[in-house]
Amino acid sequence: MELSLHIVFLLCAAAVCVTCEQQPPSDEDWLELDTPQGPVRGRRDPDADHLYVFYNIPYVTTPTKENRYKPALPPPVWTEPFDAIDKGVICPQPNVMNNLVRQEDCLIANVFVPDTKRKKLSVLVYVHGGGFMGGYGDMLKAKNLLKTKDIIMVNFNYRVGIHGFLCLGTEDVPGNVGMKDQVALLRWVQKNIASYGGNPDDVTIAGYSAGSAAVDLLMISKSAEGLFHRVIPESGANLAPFSIQRNPLEIAKKYAKDKYNFTGGDDIYALEKFYKTAPIELLSADTFLDRTDATFLFSPCIERETEDEAFLTESPLSILKNGNYKKLPVLYGFAEKEGMWRLIAYDGFMNKMNEKFSDFLPPDLHFKSEEEKEAVADKIKKFYFGDKPVGNDQILKFIDYYSEITFSFSMLWAVKLYVESGHDQVYLYEYSFVDEETPLVPHTNVRGAEHCAQTYAVMDGKNPMEADESLLTPEHKEMKNIMRGIWHNFIKTGKPVPEGSSLPAWPATGANGAPYMSLGQKVELRHEPLLETRYRFWEDIYQKYYLEPIPPPARAPKPRTEL
Template sequence: MKWWTCVVFVCAAVLADDEWREVRTAQGPVRGRKHPTADMYAFYNIPYATAPTGEDKFKAPLPAPQWLEPFDAIDEGVICPQPTLPMDFMPKNLVTKENCLIVNVFVPNTKKTNLSVFVYVHGGAFIIGYGGMVSATHLMETKDFIIVTFNYRLGIHGFLCLGTEDAPGNAGMKDQVALLRWVQKNIASFGGNPDDVTLAGGSAGSAAVDLLLLSKSAEGLFHRVIPESGGNLAAFTVQRDPVEIAKTHARKLNFTNVDDIYALEQFYKMASIELLTADAFFDRTDSIFMFSPSVERDTGHEVFLTESPLNILKSGNYRKLPVLYGFAEMEGLFRIDFFEFWKHRMNEKFSDFLPADLKFDSDEEREEVASKIKKLYFGDKPIGDDNALKYVDYFSDVFFAYSMLWAVKLHAEAGNNQVYLYEYSFVDEDTPLVPHTDVRGADHCAQSKAVYDMTTITQKDESLATPEFKKMKKIVREIWHNFVKTGYVPMIIT
């Protein structure tokens, strides 16, 4: 341990009862404040890297700034450029900045040091979201680990991949690697152990975590992984043809010279933030959101992913770590809002709803496969109100469940005997009924909602949760806590 780290810990102990706590990072001194409702200190908005802007905006992150005077780490609501959506979990006071690479650190009020570290990657289809989307004060009541949340570049800013030097791809994933390196360099100053880091994520954050597990650029930066409701083999996780995707979207934005790769690159480099974030891609029927991580061409700079996740898993050429996979019983409920419109389109041409990672030799083969899949889920009946649950099952499988089960199988075949898997199916009387049924189901990321400080997206007052849900929260938090501390999940009897 460095001598100045010891000095910081002594200082922190002296100031433990004060409103502010100051630590010294590699960038300079940082001051955090007591959390208003929990017995911990919160450090918000610390720059962990610098997002390049202008014509360099698709490149890897640059080093973080440094300072001499104390940096007041207060919450400024900074988010990365993204579409504006009417979502209840997106507060109105958020501030969009192109240089948005900030980290939040939550430290329990304790004199203990060398604490475990829990780094959370937010979800949002690689298109929306921010580090402060979730709060985990109840998970931290054990006071034996630190939580880290952060922003990373999204959408076109984060995942345009042209294979050129100025737009090589995976900027958003390289942001995440930069964050993990920041944790390695700085977390001891907050009382954390850089050799005891658990990386977790939900939805697209889960897919990102699952990719980080396979990337050589992130090797050694974390020691356990919790991917929840998203995997590296899902269709939405990796772009199959990123240049073609860039061309398709450019045409939609009225740019026509798409076959000249450098003209295409210049178009995206000169496009405004408003233009680049105009489309959220959420209404696509092929189980992708267009711009996401990709397999990169080596342009002579650091790369994030050089092989497909499937090939890496099959080869076993990755560091085997303890993994806690989880998904909810009815993940496909996140597509239920489209049901009234899509049920007709699915009857007219089901092949439009096949995931984009399926490739066919002919249109005839595509239609034949689509017919077989439709029959598997819906039988000989048309898709309608009486089989809405089958609609949910279909999207549960094609987005989340199948890819995660496949990954678990490949991990086992590669010799990783530290992989845990669970399905979360808990519901109570507060859970809404699935439309057109008398059935309740655990929806997308329901298990993560049980862990964090919320009962629903719109209601975050945990005291209002039912007794049954409070009990389930206790169980799932215990599972996660044990895994964070040991990499092991014991049998829990209730």
């Protein structure tokens, strides 16, 4: 089965290489700015002369070694000019990319500054995807989006996998440091972005896949409140099964025992010591792509109430139901065939689905007994596959299943709760554009908009693997122009379509997922609820069987035997 690499790797984490600086640029290519950290020198982008790029800026001081699971420290300062060149630094993660430098000291930002004398430009902060266990800030490029010269973009690394999302609830491993890195980056933007020409009072956060779930979580976190003003989640919700660990302590214990033969039992501090002292290369080697439940184990968690600032101490469902968050304009949506991200596993999953479909249920469902679980699994299997066994002729149903359990249902559920809590600025879409160059789904004559297809439409290139846009079909070029226009309008105004546009008027959606914009071969506003039948099927199941996430339990003070 032939699939493009960006489907295979880490939920939108494109396996592309960073081209590090081979020789210093000439003096006229540098732009030096005075910032609160000290003087910073960026260079004109050799592939986009409308931009200066400042790479590798440490937005915090990264804790390392036995402190690796603690929140980051204040950023460094300097007096001599800092040459902000690309060094290919990424955080520890599975070794599937070349020419990149994996290291614990990895928390850097990249700032893309238009060549303009204008100041107080709108700021776009982009959060990368990768299933919360891989990826890096500069994985996808958005230089074409910035040709209007009225937006500054920031992308950045945050800690991923065990490194970022081990959650023990102890002083040294409180949890959610990957999300706290994102909050720290937003605070860095507030303090520093004016030096680069940006407006700290005009910040949009956007993210794709796990980055989408992340910005959706940032919107409801009190720790991030006031740090941004608009939100663009692209294919990933704060209610998605992969977005929140159900029981982080049990996950950490079981993984240490099953994967590394940890024998410390229920001793929380023995477990903590294991994770603090194990080589980071060992702890970041697993891709988790063999899991059947659409999760990657280590992701954000609910934290215990402590004296330190927590990222999240209440479940997203509870926050959405009570409406206790700042309601900002949101551009919210997903691609038609998100489940194509799982096609790489289809051959191996077919027989397993026929043998025990309950192994494929998402982990945010809970049942009173195995009999009840098997009965619900049988109901779900019949809803998608009927009475036929899962096989090659059912591959589109397989895509639908993974589309819904991973992305579309949770996003529509969040929309319903947003609107019911009084949030009247949610703009909903479904992206379904394909052209003759879009590969066929295996075993079919059907083309589909894959996971994060709308992100690729906004970003540079044909897809994450091919930067050249000159050979795109006219239809594809036009769709890229439309998508970049929608994103630009939203970043500038909080609305995706301005008055007088040639595009259809785009009102905010209602609790039933209507109206919504269909971004396909035609761009049209649709008034029927999006995916109504499938949404109602899953809504009924989740109302009966939803499993709320829990924080790690309180623990006795750590023994002082090491003094």
